[in-house]
Amino acid sequence: QAIISTTEEQLQQHINRLQLACNEYNMRINIDKTEVMTFAREENTTNISIDNHLLNQVKDFTYLGSIFSANGRITNEIQHRCNKANQIIGQIAPILRCKH
Template sequence: MNVEKTKVMKISRQPTPVTIKIDQKQLENVKCFKYLGSLLIDDGRCTCEIKSRIAMAKVAFSKKKNLFTSKLELNLRKKLVKCYIWSVALYGAETWTLRTGDQKHLESFEMWCWRRMEKISWTDYVRNEEVLIRVSEQRNILHEIRKQKANWIGHILCSNCLIKEVIEGKTEGQIEVTRRRGRRRKKMLDDLGDRRGYFRLKEKALDRIKWRNCFGRDCGPVVFIDY
């Protein structure tokens, strides 16, 4: 293990430095780092990652804007946007925990794509509803994220692996802690849960046919997670 290249980050509501020494050398504590192309933050939230992906998608749009000429059919242009632009913005969306603010950022980005594709300036005072009518679309970027997450989480829930244990928060040797004051933090599974909760979701995942009917198909740093 290279001590100079190894970093430590603790994910918690109130991150504190972690003391880990190797050969009497203290490992550096960091607040964020990129792992497999995704930005991880010590507070465990996805807002910075979502804003970063949206910025990268807008840059990709400017590089590919010649593809969205009005000479092409509308359906073809929409497919190009979802293929070249949305794929950049939604990279790693399967693991996102979307808060209300994050959902608004994504919906704003969705409308930004359709406005740029149709060359509608903000000075034209065209309402979002009118833009959606022109492109024959509905707001579905959040639905697309939910579908991607469902397809991924279905494979996790059908197997017995470490990722499943981490998602469920039932790792061996876990210490029971008292609940903090305030509202419970939103979890990744909350985006897929229904009124019957997690066990209903897991039951659907174990039945392949039922899962498809419900959701359809269309050396790194050391991380410590404090629940």
């Protein structure tokens, strides 16, 4: 899942509400698997925490099979898709060469 906010304060509020809802149903957020990413032209550091544990901030994040980069560029996504296409072409090339 993804939580999207326009400010760091708003994101922390959303995380706090999620934490309260989880506590109410005896669930917990896996802090080791929860990451934060900001989209900005220049590198930006955020301090989002759960139960006083600072969440890891990442520069790239894969969501629903697409790669999102903090700098807003799509070069990593394009490279990823080209690599996948090359893998598929490599797998079907013998079939395409078959003369039967």
